[in-house]
Amino acid sequence: MGDANTNGAPEAAPQVKMNVLAQFIRDMSFENILAQKGAQGDTQPDVQVQVNLDARKRAPENQYEVVMKLKIDSKAKESGDQLFLLEIEYAGVFVVENVPEEQIHPFLLIECPRMLFPFVRRIVADVTRDGGFPPLNLETIDFLALYRAELQRRAAASQAEPQGTA
Template sequence: MSTDTATSPNGTTAESPSLNILAQYTKDFSFENPGAPRSLQARERAPAIGINVNVNANPLSETEFDVVLSLTAEAKEGDKVLFNVELAYGGVFRVTGFPQEHMLPLLFIECPRLLFPFARQIVSDATRNGGFPPLLIDPIDFAQMFTQRMAEEKVRAQVANTNVTN
């Protein structure tokens, strides 16, 4: 495999930015239907469904990263759980030629954006195979999630600094 290079105006060569998926995998998966077969009966109204999303990234080498998209979904009718789905879906990504300041957005926005359709399909198939209508998770704004996470970490760091100086 060859690497693309570009020559800058000062004559130096730089690697062209590249983001490649080397592997995708299901790291952990669980589907629970604790009330079956009663939970499969027709109901007058749709259950309340709560969905949580998380993204983690860990370096495997200087250019390869393991990014894991975690999705959990729980359907409830009152206080009874109808189903619970937990999925950790990962990908190994090779990232080369990007400036350091672009690495976190790549790992926490672009990589999960590439993984999401596959994870969404697994959740949809699991709920359908569990006897429920397929749960089609709406598209996720990973950029907004990343911005919110960075703001929360900034606040935590400020609180930690305040506690240290007091």
């Protein structure tokens, strides 16, 4: 009777493990266009944020590099004049274990950026403040929605392509 719990019971799936080995700014550019033009004054900004994600396998087993690329464009609401442009590529090196092969791509592009985002938010706030503007506190990014939108975009693009001719 003591074996009743183990006989025929499905074995528990191994627990997913993720560790951040490193995170770093791969590339960053901040252009204070307002100061370059010599303009002054209080203007209401219109901030546009573009997010791109990239992930690749590294040589060591279970290691992946995930890069979050942000392009933040701020323009004056009234005139449309550009105030600043911030581009940053922020990378993280992760060890990911016990994730099924068919789930690794969404895991890398959803869960890993979630881990990196608070650090990117802080860098963006510091850079914009140090650049002469009020600190820009980025809204939380829904990486799941971003991933789904990219899948839909790819599906639509593949349907729009003409079928190959022989």
